[in-house]
Amino acid sequence: MKKIILLFLVFAALTVKSQNYTPLNYSFNGTPTHGIKIKTNLPYTNSSQMPTIIIEGYNYSKGKSIGIMLNWYIYQGNFVSYGASSHGAYAPDIKLANENGKVVIFLDSREYFNRFQVRAYAKGRTADDIPTNYENWIAVDEALSGTYIVTVPYKNDIKGNMAIEGNVNIGGETNTMLTVRHINGKKADASESDNLYLNYSNQKNVWVGSTAAPSNLLIHGKLGLGTSTPSMKLHLDNLNSNDGIQFGSLFKVRSSSFGSNHFVMENIAASGNLYLRSRTGSNTTGNLILNDYGGSVSIGANSTPTDYKLAVAGKTITEEVKVQLKSNWPDYVFSKEYKLPSLQEVEQHINEKGHLQNIPSAKEVQKDGGIELGEMNRKLLEKIEELTLYTIQQQKELEKEKEKNNTLEHRLNEIEKLIKSKVLE
Incomplete structure (x- = not known):
């Protein structure tokens, strides 16, 4: 009976050894130059290996424990289904490679005084569970080389x-x-x-x-x-018509239903105003600039007519408006070289055209969609100055007629006096 028990214990020990291995104990009281390259004795062969590699130890430089569980499979000449999880506080970058027909595990760690133990588990595949594959592993300070190099991602699910x-x-x-x-x-x-x-x-x-x-x-x-490649501190992308930023129940900025090239800023409170300011506290020296890259601004309209910077659909009120003219102010009317049309010419143009010369007709205003305020003021002033010249001319003519009338009246008085004196004789 004792022999049977002894044989069972020996068989159990051999079975455990064939499943669990400790291929490497590593310690280095210094700082690696390249990293820690673990040269295994696992052959890089197709459709093989599903090992579980456990690396546990201590990183003195950071004062952190090392706990890594690593897995991979080789299929069609490549590493597939590889990944690592960390149950320690120090998790360096891990790479796998094929070097001289053997699997290499590279820990990209250049911290001093690393020490750890490598354990391995292999069961379920006869081609993998070979004890000699887990013998004579070494760790060296060498740069990674070889082929089929992959970076192993950490995958921890909580x-x-x-x-x-x-x-x-x-x-x-x-x-x-x-x-x-x-x-x-x-x-x-x-x-x-x-x-x-x-x-x-x-x-x-x-x-x-x-x-x-x-x-x-x-x-x-x-x-x-909405994007994995933000270009600014806050980057919103792939927006639908109601996607954007909302500030409580007061204000939001969102993409417009008009299309992907539009967005809307709106006050969503029950009442209140939407302020656009360029100041902080009592600082009122700043400017509020809307679209300084050559575009246009619309108020109450979905679009702005071509070649215009501002479109307002509705009434406006302001305390003062200044229009900068591109053409000359009509002081040239008072120049001696200016040819003032005669009233007969003005009458003839009105009879033929139905409007004043150099003033747009009703059809032209309707066709052009309105008038240019500055240019129209210039033209109206031109007409006012011309009317002033006509008035001055008429005043001069009146003065002449008045002088003539006074002369005639004086002569008549003299004639009356002469006639009366003759009658009395």
């Missing part, structure tokens, strides 16, 4: 609720994707406040997909909503 105290880094030390600090009022030290920090150290994107407690959210870099 389901359910998770409470975090302190710091959690996801994505590796040198490529930190997410840093979470001070959740639920927990502080790393007394000098810091309760904030949630999201930071990618290589200026990449930070993806936010959940709500946070009422605390500050500080994002270093660019935030993209």
Whole structure:
């Protein structure tokens, strides 16, 4: 009976050994120049290998534990279905390669005083579960070479609720994707406040997909909503007609239903105004500039007529309007060289054309969709100055007629006196 038990224990021990291996114990009291290249004895052969490689240890430089679980498969000459998960605090970048027909695991770690143990598990595939494949592994400080090099992504899924105290880094030390600090009022030290920090150290994107407690959210870099390649601090893309930014129940900026090239700014409160200001506090020296790149502005209309900068559909009110004219102001009417049309010529033009010379007709105004205020004022002033000259001419003629009348009246008086004297004789 004792022999049977002994044989069973030996068989069980051999069975366990054939499934679980410890191919490498690594420690280096220094700083690697290139990284840590783990040269395995696993042959790079097609349709082989589903190992589970576990790397556990300590990184003294950062004062963090190392916990990595690594898997891959080789199919049609390539690494496929590869991935890693981290259950430690230090997770360096990992690469796989084929070097001289053997699988190489490269840890892109240049921190000093690393030490860890490599364990392996292989079961279920006879071609993989070969003890000699897990012997004579070595770790060297060499640059990565070989072929079929791939970068292994970290894939950690967390389901359910998770409470975090302190710091959690996801994505590796040198490529930190997410840093979470001070959740639920927990502080790393007394000098810091309760904030949630999201930071990618290589200026990449930070993806936010959940709500946070009422605390500050500080994002270093660019935030993209609807895009994975934001070009500004806040970039909204792939917008539908009601997508945009809303500020409480007061104001929102959204994409317009007129098309993808339009957007709408609107006050959505029950009452109130929408202010566009260019000032801070009492500073009133700034300017509000609308479309300084050659476009146009419409008020109460969906579009602006061609060649116009401002279109207003409705009435306007203002205290003062200044129009800068492109043509000369009509002081030339008072020049000696100006040829003033005679009243007979004016009458003839009116009889033939039905309007004053150089003044647009009703048909022209209707055809052109209105009048240019500055140009029309210039033309009206020209006519007023011409009327002034006509009035001056008429006044001079009246003065002459008056002088003639006075002379005639004097002569008549003299004649009457002469006649009366003759009669009395």
